[in-house]
Amino acid sequence: MSRHTRIIPRLDIKGPNLVKGIHLEGLRVLGRPEAFARWYYENGADELIYLDVVASLYGRNSLLDIVRRTSSEIFIPLTVGGGLRSVDDIRDTLRAGADKVAVNTAAVRTPSLIAEAARRFGSSTIVVAIEAIETSPGTYEAFTDNGREATGVNAVEWAGRAVELGAGEILLTSVDREGTGRGYDVRLTRTIAEMVGVPVIAAGGAGSIRHVTEALVDGRADAVAVASMLHYYAVRVLPPPEVEAAEGNTEFLRSGRPPNRDIQPATVAELALAIGEAGFVTRTTAMGRLHA
Amino acid sequence: MPERAAPSVAIVDYGLGNLFSVAQACAAMGLRTTVTSDADELQRSACIVLPGVGAFGDAMSALSRLGLVAVLQRAPEDGIPLVGICLGMQLLMERSREFGVYEGLGLIPGTVERLQPEHDAGTIGAIKVPQVGWNGIFGGHWDASLLKGVANGEPMYFVHSYAVFPSREDDVLARSSYGGVSFCSAIARGRVTGFQFHPERSGPAGLGIYRNLAAALTPR
Numbered sequence: 302m303s304r305h306t307r308i309i310p311r312l313d314i315k316g317p318n319l320v321k322g323i324h325l326e327g328l329r330v331l332g333r334p335e336a337f338a339r340w341y342y343e344n345g346a347d348e349l350i351y352l353d354v355v356a357s358l359y360g361r362n363s364l365l366d367i368v369r370r371t372s373s374e375i376f377i378p379l380t381v382g383g384g385l386r387s388v389d390d391i392r393d394t395l396r397a398g399a400d401k402v403a404v405n406t407a408a409v410r411t412p413s414l415i416a417e418a419a420r421r422f423g424s425s426t427i428v429v430a431i432e433a434i435e436t437s438p439g440t441y442e443a444f445t446d447n448g449r450e451a452t453g454v455n456a457v458e459w460a461g462r463a464v465e466l467g468a469g470e471i472l473l474t475s476v477d478r479e480g481t482g483r484g485y486d487v488r489l490t491r492t493i494a495e496m497v498g499v500p501v502i503a504a505g506g507a508g509s510i511r512h513v514t515e516a517l518v519d520g521r522a523d524a525v526a527v528a529s530m531l532h533y534y535a536v537r538v539l540p541p542p543e544v545e546a547a548e549g550n551t552e553f554l555r556s557g558r559p560p561n562r563d564i565q566p567a568t569v570a571e572l573a574l575a576i577g578e579a580g581f582v583t584r585t586t587a588m589g590r591l592h593a
Numbered sequence: 594m595p596e597r598a599a600p601s602v603a604i605v606d607y608g609l610g611n612l613f614s615v616a617q618a619c620a621a622m623g624l625r626t627t628v629t630s631d632a633d634e635l636q637r638s639a640c641i642v643l644p645g646v647g648a649f650g651d652a653m654s655a656l657s658r659l660g661l662v663a664v665l666q667r668a669p670e671d672g673i674p675l676v677g678i679c680l681g682m683q684l685l686m687e688r689s690r691e692f693g694v695y696e697g698l699g700l701i702p703g704t705v706e707r708l709q710p711e712h713d714a715g716t717i718g719a720i721k722v723p724q725v726g727w728n729g730i731f732g733g734h735w736d737a738s739l740l741k742g743v744a745n746g747e748p749m750y751f752v753h754s755y756a757v758f759p760s761r762e763d764d765v766l767a768r769s770s771y772g773g774v775s776f777c778s779a780i781a782r783g784r785v786t787g788f789q790f791h792p793e794r795s796g797p798a799g800l801g802i803y804r805n806l807a808a809a810l811t812p813r
Contacts, residue, residue: 305771307726342796347727347750373617378750378794398613400794423646425723425752426611470725500725523721584727584796587748 303580305587306517307347307524308572310531311504312337313354314383316363320354321532323480323560325432325447328354331532332542335370340535342375344569345585349375350472350526352403352430353383354447365397372398377584380428380472391418395426403472405430406445409452409459412466419467428502429468431456433489434476441489448476457492464497471497472526475505480529482508482563490520502526508563510575517581527572533559534566600810601625603638605665605681607645607655615644615678618793622803624810632664639810641668645680649689649705649755652680653697666698669784675700676739676806679753682780682787686757700785703759710772720772723754730778730790732767738781739805740766747798749778749790756789 312334313320319337320328331337338349351371353364368381381394382403391402402422408415408429419427432448433441433456441456460471473493475486485506494501500523503516507527516522559566573585602619604612606628616626619642627634635641643665645652656662668675677685686697689705697705710720727748735741751769756776759765766786767779780787792799 304720305724305726305728372614373621376614376618376621376794376796376800378752378791395611396613398617400611400614423648425646425725469723498721499723500721524726582727584748584750587727587729588744588746 303582306581306583308569308583309348309350309502309524309526310341310346311350311526311528313352314364315355321480321529324476325479331536332539334367336539337535338371338375340539341569342377345573346377346569347584348378350380368397368399382430388417388421395422401426401428403428403430405432409443409445409454415463415466415468424467424469427468428470428472429463430472431460432474432476444476460493460497464499468499470500470502472502472504478506481506482529482561484508484512485516485520487515487520490516490522494521500524509565510567510572513572514576514579517576518579529564530567531569533564534568599623599625600639601627602640602642603635604628605641605643606630607659611646612644614793615642618800618803621800622807624807630659632660635664640674643677643681643684647680649683649691650693650695652684653695674784677787679789679791682789683755683757685785685787691755701759701764701780701782702761703757705755705757707755708771710774723752724771725752728769728771730767730769738766739786739802740779741805742801743798749795749799751790753789
């Protein structure tokens with residue numbers, strides 16, 4: 302029996318720019334998120350994730366403008382997160398055109414926010430983002446603020462609790478792997494994906510098509526978030542952007558090379574066809590499969 | 594000569610669900626929209642879209658509190674097309690078994706039941722509910738419906754834990770299959786249409802449904 306899954310480009314945003322870091326740090330400016338979003342939409346992406354990695358007040362207003370522009374011309378689901386502190390923040394983000402919101406820091410500090418938001422907007426609208434760091438072998442701690450702040454909360458237990466409170470999906474990022482291209486943390490992904498009854502989106506570490514298949518087969522992820530592989534392909538084919546140098550390191554835009562050899566650029570369509578051979582169906586490959 | 598005003602679609606705002614993506618899809622296809630919970634405004638519209646995300650019981654109480662149940666029930670016989678999306682489609686049915694037994698709008702005979710995928714004995718693991726993602730819709734014979742021009746098997750975007758079980762097979766417009774179980778993914782009866790998936794988030798093929806809606810509402 303084949304399985305339905307989703308390939309979800311993850312776009313980290315700082316101010317007006319798409320950025321990419323390693324372990325969520327050392328951000329490089331890659332271009333305008335709207336341009337990448339449109340390219341991914343046309344390439345068969347199943348959904349998109351926007352995460353505001355700075356979430357300052359300036360970032361918030363800028364982010365909502367980007368969400369408005371994106372959602373008026375891109376007709377696939379858009380999840381938006383980063384710095385959402387309250388039910389009002391969530392409402393504003395949904396009103397700007399997001400289909401789902403991702404909450405992390407505020408949910409860890411005030412878990413009842415998950416329950417309240419799920420009741421107000423529906424469970425399927427509330428994604429709980431977990432940034433996990435392996436603090437001792439086999440033990441994962443949930444971090445907040447882009448992997449900078451320890452919480453003392455066990456990431457696996459927190460995933461279970463978040464789902465009990467009403468999370469409709471878990472976006473699970475391995476901060477240890479994020480941006481490295483060394484592959485997803487398959488053990489962490491599998492532990493949580495097998496434990497909870499809602500979809501788990503694996504994030505952090507995809508460097509090759511094999512990594513994506515591993516997250517789905519061995520990690521039992523319900524969906525995969527992919528950033529570097531897709532962004533470093535797209536940046537070569539999209540017209541060069543005019544970016545504000547103040548928003549991060551723009552050196553890359555002049556060199557055009559991924560940060561290391563572990564990251565093999567690919568398109569959404571290439572990923573979809575490759576995982577299709579392993580029995581996983583996405584928007585790109587769903588056509589004609591009634592008995593999937 | 595002044596251009597004729599675009600037909601106005603009333604999107605029912607009862608506090609649940611993402612109305613904005615529906616409004617954006619309508620706008621992209623040249624339809625004017627009003628997001629409203631006002632019964633008179635619904636009655637004056639060229640078409641009513643009933644969206645919705647969340648629980649069936651909460652949705653029916655909200656519609657009832659806003660005094661919209663009778664207006665929605667009467668709309669089709671008053672000549673106003675009614676389109677239910679996701680939970681909005683489920684609300685068209687007679688009753689649901691989501692967290693108890695609740696009466697629906699009763700516009701289409703049948704019930705709403707939880708998705709029950711067959712256990713997957715393969716190596717890939719359990720099939721989860723809700724279904725979140727893209728899945729093909731099948732049926733064909735769509736030329737007289739809002740699915741006109743949609744390819745048989747076209748993938749659409751779904752988010753749901755429950756599905757409708759119409760009493761009459763004639764009311765089924767499309768079927769899909771999840772975890773080895775077939776369910777009704779689109780339904781039509783007279784001026785009432787329902788989609789379990791989200792056409793407004795289903796890419797160009799989904800937008801085609803809004804294009805058909807715009808064409809159906811625009812006088813020739």
